Amino acid sequence: MVSHKCVEQFGYKDSLLPPNARAPRSARKRRSIEKSISEDDNMCAIDLLATVAGHLSFESGCSLDKLIEDHRVVTQNSVKLEFPEEDTPLIPPVALLSQENSYQGSLSPCGFSSVINGKVEDEAEDFSYSGGGGSDAFQVGNFSEDVKPGIDGDAVVLDARPNVVVSLGSSSRTEVPSIGNCVSHGVRDDVNLFSRDDDENFSGYIRPRVTKNSPRTVPRIGDRRIRKILASRHWKGSSRHADTKPWRNYYSQHQKSYPIKKRKYFDHISDSMTDDYRLRTKMHRGSRKVSSMKGHGTSFVSSDSHVKLRIKSFRVPELFIEIPEDATVGSLKRMVMEAVSTLLSDGHRVGLMVQGKKVRDDNKTLHQTGISQDNTQLDSLDFSLEPSSEMPQLLTSHPSGHAYEEVLPVYQTANLDSVLGSDHNDAALFPSGPLGNNDMAEDSKATIPVALTEFSPRKSKKSEQQKQQQQQAAAQRRIRRPFSVTEVEALVQAVEKLGTGRWRDVKVRAFEDADHRTYVDLKDKWKTLVHTAKISPQQRRGEPVPQELLDRVLNAHGYWTQQQMQLQENVNKQLQESPSQTEGMLLLN
């Protein structure tokens, strides 16, 4: 196979096909790789979240439909996967996203944002607060967090604790501090943190299957399919369009919008100036602007038998990620983001936990559940988003397709059945510690799809909306996949034969089955190969390419470059001599 011949011996003449002599487009095997997705008519993850959150709006008069006990994952306000110095994967509050990324406008009426920033908050202003006046909603927020939960006037201040986020487990589970107890001291002290012991039950497990010998098994995480699928406009920031680099935008924008340090700074002020109300107010104003003030949950129970809740945050399920050691940090981050994005973009059900206990009976009234103005012990009211198999309102329209297969072929699903088997058992749904004590076999442990919602067959029935939603939810840069020597060999071989201007043909010829190698990739690789061949071996990086191959690269490159030049010369010549025949000449060439 490795014929080491000089260029001339390849019989280029015979294979020298005019660049435009390719098979008609219609006859070509096509791949909708770069298909752009219309974002407008799709619900983004946040919208969905908002929808979910909407159900939490007790003000609508509806009682909690789904009460779950021993809940597991909750979400925080939003998802942000930058890892602060505190080594705490914090997820930025949705509120933040809404504020800074102009999502408020796109949120559903009863959406998260609305709940957080709108009515509830406004209502909160009605609470009188010494020294504060009701003009600033944040004073109320401040109030609810800095003052021991309890009765204050007519209102019972409840605390819906926001808790953490995404924790990554490697060999052992890594507990990730919550915003509440790690970053925001001021909050921690006054609000009850709910137990996170059960976190592992709610885990997504990401595991790219990188198999050297079978490119097809490589995780699709980086594939365009997924990429587009996960592209999210909510990461994009203010503009739904005019942003060609969503993923970059994501990082840049959120890095700016999530100044942990700054928030910490404020928290310190809070700690040291506990008695200075004005300072504290200021602090929260600052927090409001830069942190997750609105992300924390606070509920209010008014005296008119209506419970008013302010969902300040959701926790996100714990995610487990398995990634090769040699993967880049960037790819890890992207994986996490994808996971969370996917998580948020899919159907969920809301879990409720009152005083640490999961409330499962959906038929109970709030009062029966203990959520009432009379209950002064309501110091812990937690909501969570859980992968749900029971979210008709979000799944009804789903065609019975298998989006799962299409979208995330990467993730093994061996355990799916067993997992699904115990549908109504949250713990079973999310085997505690995919990495932990759950004696999961080595080959089966890495099985839980990142997309928690993908667990259920019903969930696989995604509507087009949700599919696209997903597409938008995690547009990521494809993972880097260095070409193997074998691949280089194949590439060189093909280019020697076809030339440097027919990448699609090269693709078909030598990489037909390598879905992750687009003709653009091949073209780019050739470009780098040529460069590599020109520089000294010392300057080369990565897996060394045999000099023999590089020589061939250079030869072929030189040959085809010259070939193209000659062709061009002929064209120009003909153009001068008899312009009218030029067209015919071109065709002949």
Added chain:
DNA sequence: TTTAGGG
């Protein structure tokens, strides 16, 4: 959709 190049 492909090609060709810059980023």
Added chain:
DNA sequence: CCCTAAA
């Protein structure tokens, strides 16, 4: 690898 102008 990404992004795009052009074709």
